[in-house]
Amino acid sequence: VTISELTERELVARIQQHLPPPPPWMLVGIGDDAAVVEPERNRLEVLSVDALVEDVHFERRFTPPHAIGHRALAVNLSDLAAMGATPRLALLSFALPPSFACEEFDGLIAGLAALAARYRLHVAGGNLARSPGPLVIDITIVGTVKRRQVLTRSGARPGDEIYVSGTIGAAAAGLQILKTRVTPAPTEGARDTEGESCVRRYLYPEPRVRLGLLLGRNRAASACVDLSDGLADGVVQIAHASRVGVTIDGAAIPIDPGARTVFGAGGPAGCDAIAESISRGDDYELLFAVRPRTQGRLRAARRHGDVQLTRVGVCTANPEIVLQSGSGDVRTLTRGYGHFR
Amino acid sequence: VTISELTERELVARIQQHLPPPPPWMLVGIGDDAAVVEPERNRLEVLSVDALVEDVHFERRFTPPHAIGHRALAVNLSDLAAMGATPRLALLSFALPPSFACEEFDGLIAGLAALAARYRLHVAGGNLARSPGPLVIDITIVGTVKRRQVLTRSGARPGDEIYVSGTIGAAAAGLQILKTRVTPAPTEGARDTEGESCVRRYLYPEPRVRLGLLLGRNRAASACVDLSDGLADGVVQIAHASRVGVTIDGAAIPIDPGARTVFGAGGPAGCDAIAESISRGDDYELLFAVRPRTQGRLRAARRHGDVQLTRVGVCTANPEIVLQSGSGDVRTLTRGYGHFR
Numbered sequence: 001v002t003i004s005e006l007t008e009r010e011l012v013a014r015i016q017q018h019l020p021p022p023p024p025w026m027l028v029g030i031g032d033d034a035a036v037v038e039p040e041r042n043r044l045e046v047l048s049v050d051a052l053v054e055d056v057h058f059e060r061r062f063t064p065p066h067a068i069g070h071r072a073l074a075v076n077l078s079d080l081a082a083m084g085a086t087p088r089l090a091l092l093s094f095a096l097p098p099s100f101a102c103e104e105f106d107g108l109i110a111g112l113a114a115l116a117a118r119y120r121l122h123v124a125g126g127n128l129a130r131s132p133g134p135l136v137i138d139i140t141i142v143g144t145v146k147r148r149q150v151l152t153r154s155g156a157r158p159g160d161e162i163y164v165s166g167t168i169g170a171a172a173a174g175l176q177i178l179k180t181r182v183t184p185a186p187t188e189g190a191r192d193t194e195g196e197s198c199v200r201r202y203l204y205p206e207p208r209v210r211l212g213l214l215l216g217r218n219r220a221a222s223a224c225v226d227l228s229d230g231l232a233d234g235v236v237q238i239a240h241a242s243r244v245g246v247t248i249d250g251a252a253i254p255i256d257p258g259a260r261t262v263f264g265a266g267g268p269a270g271c272d273a274i275a276e277s278i279s280r281g282d283d284y285e286l287l288f289a290v291r292p293r294t295q296g297r298l299r300a301a302r303r304h305g306d307v308q309l310t311r312v313g314v315c316t317a318n319p320e321i322v323l324q325s326g327s328g329d330v331r332t333l334t335r336g337y338g339h340f341r
Numbered sequence: 342v343t344i345s346e347l348t349e350r351e352l353v354a355r356i357q358q359h360l361p362p363p364p365p366w367m368l369v370g371i372g373d374d375a376a377v378v379e380p381e382r383n384r385l386e387v388l389s390v391d392a393l394v395e396d397v398h399f400e401r402r403f404t405p406p407h408a409i410g411h412r413a414l415a416v417n418l419s420d421l422a423a424m425g426a427t428p429r430l431a432l433l434s435f436a437l438p439p440s441f442a443c444e445e446f447d448g449l450i451a452g453l454a455a456l457a458a459r460y461r462l463h464v465a466g467g468n469l470a471r472s473p474g475p476l477v478i479d480i481t482i483v484g485t486v487k488r489r490q491v492l493t494r495s496g497a498r499p500g501d502e503i504y505v506s507g508t509i510g511a512a513a514a515g516l517q518i519l520k521t522r523v524t525p526a527p528t529e530g531a532r533d534t535e536g537e538s539c540v541r542r543y544l545y546p547e548p549r550v551r552l553g554l555l556l557g558r559n560r561a562a563s564a565c566v567d568l569s570d571g572l573a574d575g576v577v578q579i580a581h582a583s584r585v586g587v588t589i590d591g592a593a594i595p596i597d598p599g600a601r602t603v604f605g606a607g608g609p610a611g612c613d614a615i616a617e618s619i620s621r622g623d624d625y626e627l628l629f630a631v632r633p634r635t636q637g638r639l640r641a642a643r644r645h646g647d648v649q650l651t652r653v654g655v656c657t658a659n660p661e662i663v664l665q666s667g668s669g670d671v672r673t674l675t676r677g678y679g680h681f682r
Contacts, residue, residue: 027385027491028491028493031582032493032494032582033389033420033421033423033424033494033567034387034389034420034423034424034426034482034484035387035389036385036486037386037388039381039384039385043380044368044378045377045378045380046375046376047376047430047432047465047481047483048374048375048376048466049433049434049467049479049481050434050468051434051479053470053471053473054473055473056436056473057470079374079375080374080375082374083373083375083377085375089388091388091389091390092390093390093391093392093479093481095392095394124388125388125390127392129392130397131394131475131477132394132395132474132475133472133473133474133475134472134473134474136477136479138434138468140388140432140481141375142388143375145377152369152373153372153373153374154373225374226374241372
């Protein structure tokens with residue numbers, strides 16, 4: 001059974017089955033011309049929108065609907081995390097191919113709803129349209145933050161140290177594995193467990209919402225960005241917005257062991273693995289700057305954040321953005337200036 | 342030159358050229374991970390999202406980019422109007438085919454920005470993605486409203502009278518003209534002027550923002566909905582949400598003269614014109630209920646609203662939704678229960 005046999009109302013009802021009851025601040029929810037909500041007192045609002053387009057951001061061939069739903073929301077939660085914001089509500093806008101199976105539709109909603117529930121994010125409304133082409137999942141997310149706790153990209157100063165959460169390259173390695181593997185079932189051995197962990201990181205990225213909140217609350221970070229487009233891009237974003245240079249110590253970057261295996265085989269001594277891992281996206285880790293005098297504030301984030309934090313570089317007055325490799329090589333990083341493709 | 346030759350940054354810069362400077366309440370605008378805004382004091386927030394998908398909601402063959410941009414925002418403004426809300430900000434999410442010409446992109450933005458400026462609506466952020474298929478214009482809109490001035494669909498009671506703004510069927514007639522005409526240039530004569538007016542109503546719908554505000558401010562309307570999916574659907578929406586019946590007087594419906602010409606030719610005495618005009622969408626007029634005792638409150642809306650208001654029916658305790666034609670025929674209206682296509 002495909003969704004072409006259901007009415008829009010029936011599809012909305014299927015979505016609502018996965019959602020908790022609306023909170024008291026949602027005065028008008030799904031079903032009217034628009035949602036009406038009460039703003040949170042003494043808080044600023046943080047708004048973002050992000051879309052996943054089939055065959056551009058994911059392939060249905062190897063991405064289960066449940067993972068598509070999870071990822072579509074995770075990329076949005078990651079944007080809020082990078083601002084130090086608490087998630088509040090989302091609006092869903094789907095363009096659906098009529099051939100989409102009802103089972104797939106339910107899976108997508110289940111994946112999305114499960115992640116939303118974990119962050120107490122409420123679906124306030126949305127729109128369902130037919131697509132004559134790709135599946136498009138567009139999500140608008142709204143969160144709140146106290147005025148003094150906003151994390152932007154532009155607050156870094158020369159001397160601030162650059163940190164990154166988690167490990168880098170795992171999701172890209174997972175995507176590589178999914179694209180090239182013939183059989184979906186994993187085989188035995190340590191390397192395959194590593195591979196499966198990378199696949200999981202690609203399919204089910206964990207937005208660093210808790211870490212973003214901790215960094216904002218005690219003002220530990222002077223600038224912050226999420227790594228949707230890769231670490232190299234994130235470094236350039238902070239450098240440009242803050243008008244500083246950055247020197248990254250290649251040897252310090254926490255390249256994921258799985259990424260070392262997947263990307264390192266062909267090249268010399270892990271060097272390819274670094275280049276590939278920092279230039280590919282989908283990590284959804286946070287990259288942030290910390291004033292040298294306030295490094296102590298990272299302790300709370302370290303204790304409660306459940307994720308490793310690694311110092312990978314430093315901001316400089318010299319506006320160059322460079323990557324120093326272990327062997328002493330220096331490479332200038334540039335932002336993904338590629339054409340719109 | 343197509344957009345595939347530009348970077349995402351360059352496309353964002355092209356958008357910003359059409360936008361006014363950000364207002365003081367927009368603390369972080371385009372360019373960070375998310376927008377940060379200060380909520381308006383003592384106001385509720387009204388949020389909605391709506392998408393226009395190429396070949397589903399419009400055809401590029403006869404819809405100029407400027408009109409696509411206008412319509413994409415107009416359908417969202419219309420949702421706010423139906424809630425009695427003042428527009429505040431929008432987030433834009435586009436999925437763009439790489440073959441889209443830069444000139445077309447600029448035209449789309451110009452059409453959208455011109456309408457936004459008229460309603461002091463500010464673009465707070467967005468997302469640009471590539472589309473391997475149709476052009477998709479997804480817009481999230483946020484407005485504000487005082488608590489006692491919210492218009493919902495559910496407040497109508499038996500005895501309330503049903504009104505509609507403007508005329509019905511003009512946009513559908515305009516679409517019909519665009520679909521069937523061979524040469525784009527209009528020919529001479531009174532009928533063609535009428536036709537051109539319908540085409541304009543389709544390409545450049547005017548959201549009834551001002552009327553919605555007036556109806557909310559003095560609490561003239563007990564329920565309100567916008568007619569994106571046609572008058573028949575709007576009547577059913579109010580009836581279902583308010584748990585009342587509605588009797589519509591077919592002879593009273595302000596069918597647009599252009600719609601009478603386009604849809605009435607083949608059928609008997611304007612009857613087809615009514616059926617076609619109320620079942621097709623794209624009108625973006627407001628349909629609303631008014632308590633009999635408070636009809637006087639419509640005076641302000643009539644004086645300042647710049648649009649005619651016509652009484653077309655009445656709410657009943659009997660839950661049936663009927664259309665009485667001039668000749669005494671009675672037809673039961675049902676909502677657009679069509680499959681998701």
